[in-house]
Amino acid sequence: MSKGHDRHLHLGLWLTFLDAAEWRDPASRAEELNSLQPYVEVAEIGERAKLDALIRGDGLGLPLPDPEQAFAGSLEILTLLAALAARTERIGLIGTASTTFTEPYNLARTLATLDHLSNGRVGWNIVTSIAGEEQFGYDEIPGHEERYERADEFIEVVSKLWASWEPDAVLVDRENGVFFDPDKINTIDHHGKHFRVAGPLNIARPPQGRPVFVQAGDSEKGRDFAARHAEIVFTAQNDIGKAQAFYRDVKRRVERQGRDAARVSILPGLVVTIGGSEAEAQELHDRFLARIDYERTRRNLESLLGGVDLSDIDLDERVPEERLPEAGALTRQPGRAQIFIDLAKEKGATLRRLLQALGTAHGHGRVFGTPEQVADHIQRWAGARAADGFAVSPAQGLAGARLFADEVVPILQDRGLFRREYTGGTLRDHLGLPPVP
Numbered sequence: 001m002s003k004g005h006d007r008h009l010h011l012g013l014w015l016t017f018l019d020a021a022e023w024r025d026p027a028s029r030a031e032e033l034n035s036l037q038p039y040v041e042v043a044e045i046g047e048r049a050k051l052d053a054l055i056r057g058d059g060l061g062l063p064l065p066d067p068e069q070a071f072a073g074s075l076e077i078l079t080l081l082a083a084l085a086a087r088t089e090r091i092g093l094i095g096t097a098s099t100t101f102t103e104p105y106n107l108a109r110t111l112a113t114l115d116h117l118s119n120g121r122v123g124w125n126i127v128t129s130i131a132g133e134e135q136f137g138y139d140e141i142p143g144h145e146e147r148y149e150r151a152d153e154f155i156e157v158v159s160k161l162w163a164s165w166e167p168d169a170v171l172v173d174r175e176n177g178v179f180f181d182p183d184k185i186n187t188i189d190h191h192g193k194h195f196r197v198a199g200p201l202n203i204a205r206p207p208q209g210r211p212v213f214v215q216a217g218d219s220e221k222g223r224d225f226a227a228r229h230a231e232i233v234f235t236a237q238n239d240i241g242k243a244q245a246f247y248r249d250v251k252r253r254v255e256r257q258g259r260d261a262a263r264v265s266i267l268p269g270l271v272v273t274i275g276g277s278e279a280e281a282q283e284l285h286d287r288f289l290a291r292i293d294y295e296r297t298r299r300n301l302e303s304l305l306g307g308v309d310l311s312d313i314d315l316d317e318r319v320p321e322e323r324l325p326e327a328g329a330l331t332r333q334p335g336r337a338q339i340f341i342d343l344a345k346e347k348g349a350t351l352r353r354l355l356q357a358l359g360t361a362h363g364h365g366r367v368f369g370t371p372e373q374v375a376d377h378i379q380r381w382a383g384a385r386a387a388d389g390f391a392v393s394p395a396q397g398l399a400g401a402r403l404f405a406d407e408v409v410p411i412l413q414d415r416g417l418f419r420r421e422y423t424g425g426t427l428r429d430h431l432g433l434p435p436v437p
């Protein structure tokens, strides 16, 4: 387990109630995709299990003309989290926002507002985005390196904005009619390559000082960016050996930045299928695989791999090595592409296996089994220093979230691996992170 300040696992719950492959099921609640209620139910399940946080990604475009892709067009996450802040008390709320397609001043306001409304429970999943250029006036998506360069300056600006109000700036002195002390609110006068921002922010310092920084981006540049800034690293890993190497590598990079590696939690995504018996779990998993639309998923894989053509390859054949790109040459998602290139090259995966890995879990790890087996998997990865916890995504929608909370979490608690009660009020408290000075 992670050494140092905190021996507990950290667990996030993916904020969704409907698996993309199951929306056509007559019993699904697909009509409620844009309603608050099902998300409240997920949040309540997570909070009852004392999970660290709800977490969810966000995209910036609708991949037309694919009529199946309703999921790409659902609620904007930070707005949804504002509603959930009012319906929950303790669980952390982690939302995704792009440094490429937002401005630091806007996002600093939004996240500060959310942190106030939730009494300090907000985390920001910082992404540089894989798409969105068509909506924001670019001919092409800015290059990988440029996106990360802008992201660094973005972090510098928002951090200065959140710090622009000193902790004791708000006075509320009714007698003298002084709401805040102007001497304790400072301009930032930032002049950089990408941004010019005078500041100060027009909202008081957030309760956590600033939101918890979560980072998602697996490439070399992404790892260096995580080493500089992240307090949680959200990553896609589906092989324990590779996850261990990633874990060691990121923690080493964090130390090289002079930061405490024990205060950076590495949380791979984990798609979980839970059955009452091993046989039932296997059957549920098989059903999960049977729902994959191979044709559509192949198109997604082709696009992830930079536009290769795999249409002539039989599902049970291997993808010839010469068809696989150098991940480093890809602009959008080189880190994620590498996972599939490795599966094909090193593990000899057939096209069918690649599509199953993409179609069920987007390259994240998967586990199916009884609650004990799922708990064993989590314990094994954490014990092997492949993870400090997981961002859990139940394959069975809301029912799966309930099973995880009611059947798996108690086992982790009995094994002394997970908290039985929240000990603090903020996301920073749940993660064992000190206040921001």
Ligand SMILES: Cc1cc2nc3c(=O)[nH]c(=O)nc-3n(C[C@H](O)[C@H](O)[C@H](O)COP(=O)(O)O)c2cc1C
Pocket: 056, 057, 058, 059, 060, 096, 098, 127, 128, 129, 130, 131, 216, 217, 218, 219, 220, 221, 222, 223, 234, 235, 236, 269, 332, 333, 334, 335, 336
């Ligand atoms: C686990 C994980 C989750 C991500 N989630 C999102 C997301 O929700 N929205 C988004 O625009 N990008 C997301 N990204 C992509 C990031 O924008 C990332 O910056 C991009 O993939 C390029 O960096 P990389 O090659 O370092 O992974 C995610 C990446 C990873 C690794």
